[in-house]
Amino acid sequence: MPVSSRRIRSEDWKPIGVDELEKNALIVVQSAKNRSVIAGPGAGKTELLAQRAAYLLQTGKAPAPRRILAISFKRDAATNLTARVRQRCHRNHADRFDSMTFDAFAKGLIDRFGQALPQRWRPRPNYDIMFPVERDYREFLSQLVGTPPATVGTYADIQAISVKTFERRYLVGSPLPVDGLPNSTPVQWAADRFWQMSLHTGNKSVLSFPMIGRLAEILLRVNPIVRDALRLTYSHVFMDEFQDTTQIQYDLVRTIFLGTDTVITAVGDNKQQIMRWAMAMDDPFTAFDETFGATRTPLSNNYRSSPELVRIQHILAQALDARAVAPVSKTVGTITGDSCAIWDFSTPEIEAKRLAAFIASEMKAHTLAPRDFVLLVRQKANEYAAILGPAFATVGIHLRNEAGMVGSIMLQDLLVEAASELIVAILRLAITTRAGRHWSKCQVALVTLWGIAYDDEVAQANLARELDAYVLKFKANHNNPPNSKAESRQIIDDIIGFIGCDRLISTHPAYGQGEWLEKVLDSIAEHLWMSAVAGTKWVPALDIYEGIHAVPLMTIHKSKGLEYHSVIFVGLDDGAWWSFSNDQIEATAGFFVAFTRAKQRVVFTYCAQRGARTNIAVLYQLLINAGVKIVNIA
Template identity: 70%
Template sequence: MAVLARRVRPEQWKPIGVAALEANAMTVVRSTDNRSVIAGPGAGKTELLAQRAAYLLQTATSPPPRRILAISFKRDAASNLAARVGQRCHRSHAARLDSMTFDAFAKGLVDRFGQALPKRWRPRTDYEIMFTSDALYRGFLLQEVGAPPKIIGSYADFQAISLREFERELLLGKPLPEDGWPIPTVGQWAADRFWQSSLHEGKTSRLSFPMIGRLAELLLRVNPMAREALRLTYSHLFMDEFQDTTQVQYDLVRTIFKGTETVITAVGDNKQQIMRWAMAMDDPFAAFDQHFVAKRTPLFNNYRSSPELVRIQHVLAQALDAHTVKPVSKTVGTVAGDSCAIWDFSTPEAEASSLAAFVANEIKTHTLVPRHFALLVRQKPADYAAVLAPAFEAAGIPLRNEAGFVGPMMLQELLTEEASRLVVQLLRLAMTKHAGRNWSECQAKLGVLRGIAIDDEPAQAKLARKLDTFATTLAAAHPKAPTSFADSLAIVEQAIDFIGRQRLVAVHTSYAQGGWLGKVVEAISSHLTGSATRGGAWSEVLDIYEGVDAIPLMTIHKSKGLEYHSVIFVGLDDGAWWSFANDQIEATAGFFVAFTRAKQRVIFTYCAQRGRRTKIATLYALLNKAGVTTIAVT
């Protein structure tokens, strides 16, 4: 429930839209010092930050025109926080929150100030986004870079560089030296050659997002005016999913805000750190507490999972942190029978048919829908989908591999793209009888894109008329869903033109370089075409596009931040967890993340045809310790 845009005395402020916050959460909301908040699964991290934003904005603790910066690891987390603040505050208050990903924040800085970088580190304005891989680094080190100068070191020293060391330590591990390395080691020489070739030796500069982060940190280090402008702009900083913060991201924040009056709230859970493979720091909380003199504050409530699931979760959590405090479940159990079990199957086909029948029965018996369930796998979701999808289709439940690609993009990522969301909202507004919230959301988002003030009533009324005219015209031109990619592309292009390409680029910096907006448009059109082949009326097609009536299949990493009534983890075996011994802590954290997506039930499946369960005996031992039973399903 939104409130009026009026100032509230700090002592009179109360949480908005919720009955109450736990004591520690309220302490964080009102805090005037830096805080590191350890918030376990279901603790309400997004709600905590939304309430803190509401408090700061409504009490003028963050006085206008100063703003709040919220940076997250994932795009959906950033958009979810912005939406939640919009629900908790008047629009004029919520408009002073800038919620974005670390990558978008760094890219925006480079796009605005990059030409002030030293020439050695200055990218061309039309730089492209590069997605790196082991193969790319291997090809560079073995074929492109050549032999190092003899004065630096031997070729044997060069050959000893591992791919992991090259990326994590040499290329991105430390802030960039303004004038380059005076006397580089062999590794530094190789890293510098990669930087210089990426920046200056191609048709245009090609940069990965971590490289952009390093450039952003350097430009603020050498440009005090830009750094001071950020400090003056933002009175408060929120960092979500802080356990996944990389050294690149941490150094950027440290360069901007260390030793300033900007108050920082870092929220996350060290038991859910599953991104060390993507260069997440080993213990960002300890570094933050030290460098920013932050006070650590734990949250104890779990608003997601039933008491029985919370009990089992605590057993898993203790394997990651022996000192973790048992959370308090604030919900009730609603399922009959086991809240958690391991189901053993003889074949993948038997597994698929049994799971489909189980979900179909649960939907019918308990008035649930497919999106209340999720199928999670460790890796290679397409392989599992090949067997699972036919069984679920036969049971009348579409299964959707959200890790699958639609054109140039992963489906799950496409659905979080702002361009995709806007196009779907416009189509629902134009093509369905009941516009509902789509009208108000389209009006609000277009107003932001066009720079129209919330209280500018004449401009808002003019925008409303334009929106109504566009919706009417689009509906008249396309009364039926598209039958080809060309038709879909024409519809999407019309929507994008109305939204405004340049406005999208100006507000969402990821669309500025490398033709990314064009790739997103292609993916939207491709997915709309595929959805139309399975649907009839526009409303049905758009439901298919968004997966309203489909059960999602995804990897553990892509499930993070989501929640479901029931989670079915398919394939608890050595084959799926082949790398378990390489990093048992991160693998166990991934297991914990998968388990904690569930509100009421977790089912693990095992099929001997896919692999044994000796290498992951540790995981089975934890489940056994928690009293989870194994059931042979025939």
């Protein structure tokens, strides 16, 4: 049934598309106050926020023309939330919902208003994005920074600066002072030099996303007109995956919304904090509750995992938070045998062979698809794929390393790029006989890209005719997928020409900076060409592009937010978890994240040839305490 666009009285509103919400979830959905929501694995965080958006928009609690802003840590989380809100709301409501990442939000502010920054902090309009790592800071401090004034220190003092803390503590550790960073010590002087060289040296400014976040915060601090415009625009703010929020991101939100009537809902799970290495705050929930006067609200239902897996999850959760509330599984167990086990193998080759045979058998016995399974690794996915891939191919299963690079972009990241998703949707529409869902997806995307009003029926009818004419022409000119990268790029450019490059950049501002759009389109072209090898037709080529018939292999960090029937974690050993002792809390959280991706089964594998399991004995002990068996396979 289509979702109505009419205003609904708050007392008459009911959850949309679901049978019911748990009591605390409904309280959050209808809340008029700031709340921090601790939502464990499978609690339905995306659904909770979508229902809250529907309630606020449909009842007028978020009154037009004010909007709702949802900011997430990851792009796919932002995209998924947008899609869910569109399912729950009529379009004239959903069009007032803005979902984006923190990085995109900050970057959008700099792209629109950055030239209003004080000259000292003002980047050139067409700046480039950099992704610095420790070696870049080491090179800067050893070769590029220069010699400080005698009043500050010596070259030797610069060499003594800790590379590990230079960015986190001194470069972006605090809000930027309007008059410039202090430079009375060697490390302060070096941080100021890094900023000024990045902003003002060369033909273009070069900025990292943490630097952009800091610039966005000072921009709003010194330009109250821009800040107040945001306050007037957004009546409500959602902060998703809040456990991964950095101090930079938190300070930006605080500068904009503290002390206003904007209601903020922060949702996440403190047991899944695996981004402290990327500057996530130690305890953002407590800071939020204290600063914004938020009410802490836990959710207890788990709609993902079977009762047995939820029981084990709780034992793991208590190692991270002794106060963790025991979740309630709302899912039925469907497998026979162990829901969780540790399999010991003598060699990686035997491990690969047995895992391939196991998945092939399970797919056949239970009518499961390849993407009902996932192979997770801690790191070095390429090395695992080199051994696992051939074994899976032997039983007729394609194992896809989603951590592999396509051009300069990781495959898993490429697939959630807006340009990639739109191009695939148009290709699917062009080559599918009964293409209803592809037609709807393209229509919705193009209406947004082309700025057509939801109630402009004439413009929408014209768009439908243009889209129909384009796909007919495309199919006539490209009956088969490309047989070279050059041909693939021609196809991509043709689609972008129809969409409108300027429209794409206007809707997705990240594509307007530097060479990012070119890198994305080049990677799309390469991946499309490689997916069409061996004379495949369009449908199988696009299936390969999206990995529909492949078992995915990925890292723990990239699995966050995803779910699978069966999770196989390969390599529970000291070698893979070499940094376990450096931050045992974050490592255990990563272990928890890997476990909680599963709906029905989790298998951990160990191979003595890869390393001992002495340093991570605590992880094994947690599983043993939960009654998980170690099985010697070979």
